[in-house]
Amino acid sequence: MQVSVENSGPLERRMKVEVPAERLDQEIESRLKSLARTARISGFRPGKVPFKVVRQRYGRQVQMEVASELMNSSYQEALNQEGLRPAGGPRIEPGEIEPGRNLEFTAVFEVYPEVELASLEGVEIEKPATEINAADVDAMLDKLRRQRATWEPVERAAGQGDQVVIDFRGTLDGEPFEGGEGSDMTIEIGSGRMIAGFEDGLVGLKPGEEKQLDLTFPEDYHSEALAGKAVSFDVKVKQVSAQKLPEIDEDFAATLGVTEGGVEGLREEVRKNMERELENARKAVLKDRAFEALIEKNPIEVPAALIEEETDRLAQDMQMQLGQQGQNFNLPRELFQDKAKRRVLLGLLIGEVVKANNIQVDQDRMRSLIETIAAGYEDPQEVIQWYYGNQEAMSSAQTLVLEEQVMDWILEQAKVVEKPYSFEELIELRQAANS
Template identity: 30%
Template sequence: MQVTETLNEGLKRGYQITIPASELDAKVLAKLKEAQPEIEMKGFRKGKVPMAMLKKQHGPRVLGDAMQETVDGAMTAHFEKTGDKPAMQPNVVMEGGEEWKEGDDVVVNMSYEALPAIPDADLSGVKIEKLVVKASDAEVDDALKNLAETAQNFEEKKGKSEDGDQVVIDFLGKVDGEAFDGGAAEDYPLVLGSNSFIPGFEEQLVGVKAGDEKNVEVSFPEEYGAANLAGKAAVFECKIKSVNAAVAAEIDDELAKKFGSEDLATLKGQITERLENEYAGASRAVMKRGLLDQLDAIVSFDLPPSLVEAEAKQIAHQLWHEENPEVQGHDHPEIETTDEHNSLAERRVRLGLLLADIGQKQEIQITDAEFTQAVMNQARQYPGQEREFFEFVQQNQQMRQQLQAPLFEDKVVDWIAENADLTEKEVSKEDLEKAVEALDDE
């Protein structure tokens, strides 16, 4: 086998691999001899089929396997020898194509873009500022008030019902004068404005008082689940048993217990921790952007054009869908990339390669527990289909890589931050919000 370099410009590489016919024939013969003891054929005992007949019947398939194995082996040997790492899947083309016939040498042209050598990044000058926000008493009190509202009770009141009140009703629904299954209930507590009944129902009960009787006239939606009712006009005969006003729960130990806390002090502590965790997440995003900006200015190296082009197309595609949310699928005109897309793509590719290099040199790895947690977090987006999602991830190498990539990047960023000159600065919630908004403006 002979490997000849045909292209070496920047990161572009080209090689011609020539596999002599004699080498292929020897490999085919070796494979047939290996399989011969197990092959049966009419008129011959197992393992006694003549080699000529084996080659005639199984030769083409074995030849194809031998060609593929030889080319794959040549590529593997080449990358091991040169140390090249292709940026994307190499392009492999066989000369002659369908005109090639058995007995000819096999000539394969392989081309690819090599990943660049990443220069060591001098991280000694990296300075990181971490914004710290403490949860204020007012924020904790607002959160407690919101919890109290969700745990509200209802107390009977005099007068007419208003939006947000609870009305206790008996009702009987009819279509074309006939009652229908599931259209009746007694002492049903309905919160007006909850949108728990079909559109138009609750609005007609605003302004009623205990003891009233009212016919509510509505139409079932065209897409209603019960086909016999979909799109039909209906009348609900309602008797108002009571009208109740919402009363927020008291902010005390009893409220805390409703939300699984031992007492009010414990609940306050949990709310404080949750708020500050949210602020810490936003602060980390600001810190990470500042760190990446510094890394982007530290090193410079050639980028594989194919990676930049693929990243620019992905950026353009994502931004287009954000601007056109009504288009769910990909049945749309081709999206052209702009200089802005290309510039952002170059930054992402450069930083991605740099972080990967730093992570590899520092032997940073994703643990099984970290990966499993990431899969679980993603699976929650598909309620009821978690098991199917887990199986999909296990069987899909590309999906596993998509989940591992951000985990790996974050671990590398954490390692750099831990070894950098880091200072903490306490700021207000408003200042943090402005810093986060600035990320979107850049």
């Protein structure tokens, strides 16, 4: 078998393979002889069909089947012979397939990039330094109050923070558009659920009053038919309700599961939960910054095939989430490509760090991670046993532990400096890192 490889791009390869005619012909001959023993052709008894007739009837079909199988197997042989690691499947360009002629084809594919990790010496990584104070606890209690607020109808005009029940009908160039009409819809003014200007346009309206809102959909709106378009909404306010917040007392504490210690017990429990959230956020932000430093120091080429696969995966995951929320519109794949590229790039670099430094999964960390996850369930021991009996779950846990170990390696190489953040700032940083 003859193989030649041409670089047709930074990562793209065109591999020409030529398989001797004898190999193709022998396999065709063997396949036809096997077929002759079972072939059923009118006018002949089973197993007695002349070989010449079998060849005439099935020759071309068998030839194409064998050629296809030989191209697949010889593609793998050629990869091994040339020491190539393909990233994604190949595009096969077959040549002419004729008896007595060498089987020729070209496989076009991408390979994994060769990575030589750059030094991280001198790279500065900011480590969040945050402590929870009494004001942070007060703010969290206020948030918890708002989550458990009730709404009482009022007869005054609507204002920011109020809840309104409306009927509305939207038109584009004077014609109704899909999804532009609703009745008895509840909106909290200031929540940002509606397009810009819609909620603000409801301020000052009393129950029973109507108003026309002339608005423009954002340019990046998910519906191409509405993106950037000027529309009108005829709105009628049917009810205005004001928010009523519960008092912070023993009854309020009990609704949150704190039955001892009253308000002070509640504050202590809230602080403990915030400390846990703070630690998780600190780790997440630090890991994101460590990985970003790794990426910036190693700007390698990324196989397009892997980016496409990851883009599809992210789009499918988002589609599933939207479906669970009762939404069925499709988001453009382009929205996921940057994130997909970063994920693929990071995965390649993490793999190289693991290989170059012979990093093995820390089993103590594995156990600690699984126990931490299990602690949130009613029967932690049952969850731990489930993890150790589930290969997919263990694989996910191993990936998380390896990422932490790679993060530690990065931080050991770089210069780590602490920077103070408030609790709210740190939580926002974590949300940005996860987006």
